[in-house]
Every structure is written in C-alpha cells, then in structure tokens.
Amino acid sequence: MSKAFEFPEPDRERRLHEIRREAEQKGSVKSPGARPQGAPFPIASAETGYYGIPLLKQPPWTWEIPLYFFVGGAAGAAAVVGAIADVTGADRKLVSHARWIAAAGSVISPALLVSDLGRPARFLNMLRVFKPQSPMSVGVWTLVGFSSGAAATVFADFMQQRYGPSLPLRIVENAGQAASLAFGLPFSNYTGVLIGATTIPTWNQNVGELPMHFGMSGLSAAVGLLELMGHRKSRALQMLGLGAAMFEVWEGWRIESRPQQALDPLKHGLSGSLIRTGGMLSGPLPVALRLLSLVSNSRELRKWAATSAIAGSLLTRIAWIYAGHVSARDWRLPLEIKG
Amino acid sequence: MPTTAFLTDSTLCIGCKACEVACKEWNGVADDGFNWSGFSYDNTGAVGHSTWRHVKFVEASPEPGFGGNAPELNTWAFSSDVCKHCENAGCLEACPTGSIVRTEFGGVYVQPDICNGCGYCVVSCPFGVVQRNPDDGRAFKCTFCYDRQKVGLKPACAQTCPTESIQFGEIEELRAKAAARLSELHGRGMSDATFYDASDSSVKGTHAMFIVRGDPRAYNLPPRPEVPTEYMKKAWKSSAIGAGMLLAGSLLAFLFENRSNGQ
Ligand code: SF4
Numbered sequence: 001m002s003k004a005f006e007f008p009e010p011d012r013e014r015r016l017h018e019i020r021r022e023a024e025q026k027g028s029v030k031s032p033g034a035r036p037q038g039a040p041f042p043i044a045s046a047e048t049g050y051y052g053i054p055l056l057k058q059p060p061w062t063w064e065i066p067l068y069f070f071v072g073g074a075a076g077a078a079a080v081v082g083a084i085a086d087v088t089g090a091d092r093k094l095v096s097h098a099r100w101i102a103a104a105g106s107v108i109s110p111a112l113l114v115s116d117l118g119r120p121a122r123f124l125n126m127l128r129v130f131k132p133q134s135p136m137s138v139g140v141w142t143l144v145g146f147s148s149g150a151a152a153t154v155f156a157d158f159m160q161q162r163y164g165p166s167l168p169l170r171i172v173e174n175a176g177q178a179a180s181l182a183f184g185l186p187f188s189n190y191t192g193v194l195i196g197a198t199t200i201p202t203w204n205q206n207v208g209e210l211p212m213h214f215g216m217s218g219l220s221a222a223v224g225l226l227e228l229m230g231h232r233k234s235r236a237l238q239m240l241g242l243g244a245a246m247f248e249v250w251e252g253w254r255i256e257s258r259p260q261q262a263l264d265p266l267k268h269g270l271s272g273s274l275i276r277t278g279g280m281l282s283g284p285l286p287v288a289l290r291l292l293s294l295v296s297n298s299r300e301l302r303k304w305a306a307t308s309a310i311a312g313s314l315l316t317r318i319a320w321i322y323a324g325h326v327s328a329r330d331w332r333l334p335l336e337i338k339g
Numbered sequence: 340m341p342t343t344a345f346l347t348d349s350t351l352c353i354g355c356k357a358c359e360v361a362c363k364e365w366n367g368v369a370d371d372g373f374n375w376s377g378f379s380y381d382n383t384g385a386v387g388h389s390t391w392r393h394v395k396f397v398e399a400s401p402e403p404g405f406g407g408n409a410p411e412l413n414t415w416a417f418s419s420d421v422c423k424h425c426e427n428a429g430c431l432e433a434c435p436t437g438s439i440v441r442t443e444f445g446g447v448y449v450q451p452d453i454c455n456g457c458g459y460c461v462v463s464c465p466f467g468v469v470q471r472n473p474d475d476g477r478a479f480k481c482t483f484c485y486d487r488q489k490v491g492l493k494p495a496c497a498q499t500c501p502t503e504s505i506q507f508g509e510i511e512e513l514r515a516k517a518a519a520r521l522s523e524l525h526g527r528g529m530s531d532a533t534f535y536d537a538s539d540s541s542v543k544g545t546h547a548m549f550i551v552r553g554d555p556r557a558y559n560l561p562p563r564p565e566v567p568t569e570y571m572k573k574a575w576k577s578s579a580i581g582a583g584m585l586l587a588g589s590l591l592a593f594l595f596e597n598r599s600n601g602q
C-alpha cells in the first residue's frame with residue numbers, strides 16, 4: 001500500500017498519447033484504456049467480500065472477562081463441592097475451605113464484572129429487568145443469587161465458630177448453602193452459554209459443548225485449589241479431579257478432530273497454541289499425574305496435578321476469548337467464503 | 340403508528356456521502372478520525388459507534404483500473420449501509436439492561452440513559468453494527484432518527500439523499516416499491532439486481548432493505564445471518580448436562596469416600 005508512485009505516470013501518459021492518436025486517425029478507439037500505477041486495485045466481490053473488511057465486531061471486553069470466567073467457574077464448582085461434602089458428612093475443614101473459595105469468588109466476580117462495564121456506575125441497571133432470552137441477564141441474576149448465598153454461608157459459619165451455635169445463624173447457614181448450591185450449578189458453567197450464544201463463529205460452532213467444557217474446567221480449578229489448601233488425602237477430590245481432567249482430554253480431542261473452518265482459531269496461530277497449551281495443562285497432564293499419584297501414593301504429584309489444572313483452567317478461558325477475537329476478524333466466515 | 344423502514348437502492352446512489360454527513364450533523368456523532376484505507380474512496384470501512392450511515396464503494400471488475408474503453412469491465416457501485424433494524428434483533432434480545440427497545444415505529448433503539456456498556460449486544464448483532472464507544476463506554480448505533488420520526492420528520496439521511504437512493508416510508512409500501520423497482524431494473528437488462536432483507540433467515544426480515552447489483556457478499560451482506568437466540572436451546576441443554584455431571588460427580592465421589600472410609 002505504501003509504494004511510492006511517480007507523477008505524472010510515464011506509462012500512462014504514453015498510453016493516453018496512443019489513444020489520442022488512434023482516436024484522431026480512426027474516429028474511435030477499440031483498444032483498452034490506460035493502466036494507472038498500482039492497478040489492479042483490491043476489489044469487492046463474492047470471492048473477496050467487501051475488500052476483506054470483517055463484517056463482525058470484536059468483543060469489546062477487557063482483561064477482566066477471562067478472569068471472571070475463571071473465578072466464577074471455580075467458585076461455583078467449589079460451592080457445589082462444599083455443599084455436597086457437608087450433607088454427606090465429609091471432613092469439616094474441607095467443607096469450610098470450599099465455602100471460603102466460593103465466598104471469595106462471590107466478592108471477586110462482581111468486582112471484575114462491574115469493572116469491565118463501559119459505565120461501571122450503572123451496574124445496577126442489569127437488575128431492572130430479567131430476560132430469560134439473554135444469557136447475560138440470566139447470568140447476572142445467577143451471580144446475585146450465588147454471591148448472596150455464598151457470602152451468607154461463610155458469615156453464619158464464621159459467627160457460629162466465634163460466638164457458639166445459634167439456631168437463627170444455623171438457618172441462615174443452611175439457606176445460604178442451599179442457595180449457593182442451587183445457583184452454583186449454573187454459575188459454574190453459564191459463561192459457556194454466554195459466549196456460545198453469540199454471532200462469533202468459533203464460539204457458536206461449539207455452543208453445545210462450551211458450557212460443559214467451562215463447567216468441568218471450573219471443577220478442575222476448584223478441586224486444585226482445595227488440594228493446594230492441604231486436602232491432598234481426600235479420595236473424593238482425587239476422583240473429581242480425575243473425572244474433570246478426563247473430560248478435558250475428551251474436549252481437546254473433540255476440538256482437534258473436527259475440520260470446520262470456523263474452528264481454525266482453536267488450532268492455528270497464537271490462539272491455537274494457547275488453546276492447546278491450556279488443554280494439555282487441563283487434560284492429559286493432570287490425568288497422568290493423578291494416575292501416577294494413585295499408584296505411588298505421592299502427595300507431591302497431586303500438588304503438581306492441582307497446579308497444572310488451575311493454570312490450565314485459567315489459560316483455557318483466556319484462550320477462548322482470544323480465539324473469539326481472531327474469529328471475529330475472519331471476514332470469510334459470515335460471508336460463507338471458503339479458504 | 341406506522342411501521343417504517345428504509346429502502347436503500349444502490350443503483351441510484353452516487354457515493355456523495357451526504358447521508359453520512361447529515362447523520363453526523365443531526366445526531367452529533369463523533370468523527371472517525373482521518374484514516375486512509377486504500378480501498379476505493381471508502382475510508383471508514385464499516386458502520387460502527389461513530390459511523391451510523393456508511394457508504395460502501397464497491398469496485399467490482401476483473402481488472403479495475405482498465406477503464407476507459409471497456410466500461411463493461413468497470414463497475415463501481417455505491418451502497419449506503421446502516422443498522423438493519425432487524426425484525427428479530429440479536430442486540431435487543433441480548434441486552435441485559437433492557438436498554439435496547441423496539442420503538443412504536445418498529446425500529447431498534449438503544450436508550451443512552453440506560454445502557455451500562457456491558458458490550459453483549461456487540462457480539463449478538465449478526466451484521467456487526469452496534470459497537471461500544473471506548474471513550475464514552477456505552478454502545479451506539481443508528482437510532483432510526485427516533486426523535487425525528489416522533490415529530491413526523493424523515494430520518495436525516497433519507498431527507499438529505501439527493502438521488503432518493505435512501506427512501507423512507509411505511510414498510511409494506513416500500514416492499515411493493517422495491518419489487519416494482521426490481522422488475523424495472525431487470526427489464527432494463529440489469530439482471531443481477533437483487534433485493535436483500537434477510538427475511539429467509541432467523542432475522543426474519545429487516546427494516547432497512549437494500550437493492551444491490553450482483554452478489555450481496557460484495558457489500559458485506561451475509562447470506563445467512565443468524566440471531567444468536569437460535570443457539571440458546573443447545574447452550575442451556577449443555578449447561579444443564581454440565582450441572583448434572585458436577586452434582587452427580589460430587590455426590591458419587593463423597594458417598595464413595597465415606598463408604599470406603601469404613602463407616
Ligand atoms: S443490525 Fe444489529 S444492531 Fe441493528 S437491529 Fe439488527 S442486531 Fe441490532
């Protein structure tokens with residue numbers, strides 16, 4: 001584009017001269033006109049689209065959003081794990097740690113979401129309507145329910161440990177736990193719905209799996225965090241971590257084995273490398289480490305499996321958002337142009 | 340209230356960009372900066388938060404630049420693009436604040452006093468129209484001159500268009516006009532003239548309709564725009580399965596652990 005042109009253009013002047021002479025002699029000109037420098041110029045057509053200018057807009061979200069996906073996934077899953085551990089009478093310490101992870105998420109998640117808004121002071125406008133047809137609306141209400149539940153649970157728990165058992169607090173604790181369980185289930189994976197149900201091709205072509213993928217990624221992170229907090233003897237956590245990591249192996253295979261053009265950002269370029277690295281850290285690596293730790297009974301290996309799963313979960317969300325940007329920039333997809 | 344629409348006829352457009360200017364003037368839209376794209380005389384590229392009307396310069400010829408004596412090789416079409424004001428609008432469905440509403444004229448309007456700039460409409464528009472303004476924080480797009488329509492005026496772009504390439508009126512009347520114009524064009528030998536309103540897709544038709552020559556893809560008009568609500572069922576089903584796996588997995592894991600702990 002930045003080629004320097006010569007003016008007046010010698011070739012073009014010569015050609016114009018020829019045309020004038022031909023016109024003078026024959027009365028009309030049949031041969032082609034002058035060719036300006038730089039020709040042929042880019043064209044708009046059924047094959048090249050509108051000069052290859054992308055139709056779709058890229059997501060306007062900033063760095064908060066992938067982090068929000070990660071924190072929300074881990075917190076939602078932790079709330080579920082904590083509630084189930086509580087009702088099945090598991091180790092009290094594990095229950096309390098899981099609740100704390102959920103509660104931390106219940107504070108960090110809204111902060112990240114608000115800070116990403118173009119007008120953070122207007123966050124509460126989200127709560128003036130409930131729209132079941134909008135995943136963002138459903139998600140925000142889920143977040144509100146989850147955060148209230150998770151915060152109430154640790155508050156009541158903490159007060160009772162401090163000042164002794166009390167019936168009202170016990171009721172608050174149980175109600176809070178029920179709420180964080182009920183809302184934690186969708187909260188752990190609705191972000192997959194959020195990006196899946198959009199016009200970005202690489203996202204909507206995976207809409208049937210993204211929620212499960214993000215949910216299992218969240219579970220991996222929650223289990224990993226609990227293990228790093230010291231619960232490296234829990235067989236239940238080991239099984240959950242193994243199951244989630246095995247799901248991630250399957251998810252990776254599913255991405256790699258489908259040939260659609262819309263999936264290219266998940267396999268090629270920087271976004272592809274990020275998806276693959278995130279996938280390795282979430283799937284095969286923790287599966288291998290966990291199996292090894294099972295046979296060798298090594299808690300050190302479990303620690304590494306946990307670390308890998310947490311890093312993989314975070315990287316996976318970053319990679320998916322980034323792949324969405326790459327996908328939006330691909331002008332061929334919405335115009336259904338192969339190539 | 341009549342349901343109104345635009346009919347933009349690219350066979351009449353002369354690429355003067357008066358609509359862009361009128362729109363900016365009336366709506367006080369910020370400038371887009373001075374960028375040279377190198378693509379024909381279009382330096383804006385697409386509609387966006389600061390470009391609500393956008394004139395496309397479609398240079399279509401196997402060898403543009405070889406003009407002059409071979410005019411049949413050198414077509415140059417212009418088409419003024421705008422928010423499609425979809426019948427089934429992705430942006431409107433997605434907006435979590437209810438900022439985006441359908442007006443009594445059938446247009447799709449972003450209420451600037453409600454929008455909190457979450458940006459979800461941006462990834463929900465199948466035509467890449469609405470956009471978050473990074474300086475302001477909120478999402479902006481064509482308002483269909485809701486303020487002017489309310490007092491019985493034409494939108495500024497249609498008012499100013501010197502060739503009546505942008506027509507404004509009652510939607511059914513415009514549809515009839517478009518059909519008549521199309522057969523007129525075909526009769527004149529412009530057999531490639533086509534009508535675009537996405538009524539055969541999940542968008543279910545637009546309130547900004549177009550007559551273009553050749554493949555609409557050369558104008559960045561997608562052949563099958565999809566409203567993202569179409570993906571909802573699949574998405575929530577996956578979410579429900581994911582939740583089920585999480586719940587069942589946790590129950591199994593902890594029940595199994597308790598059992599094997601020898602209770
Ligand atoms: S073209 Fe996009 S911004 Fe305009 S109404 Fe349709 S979905 Fe909304």
Ligand code: SF4
Pocket residue numbers: 433434435436437438439449453454455456457458459460461477478
């Ligand atoms: S950015 Fe504004 S208009 Fe767009 S979805 Fe969010 S609140 Fe609605």
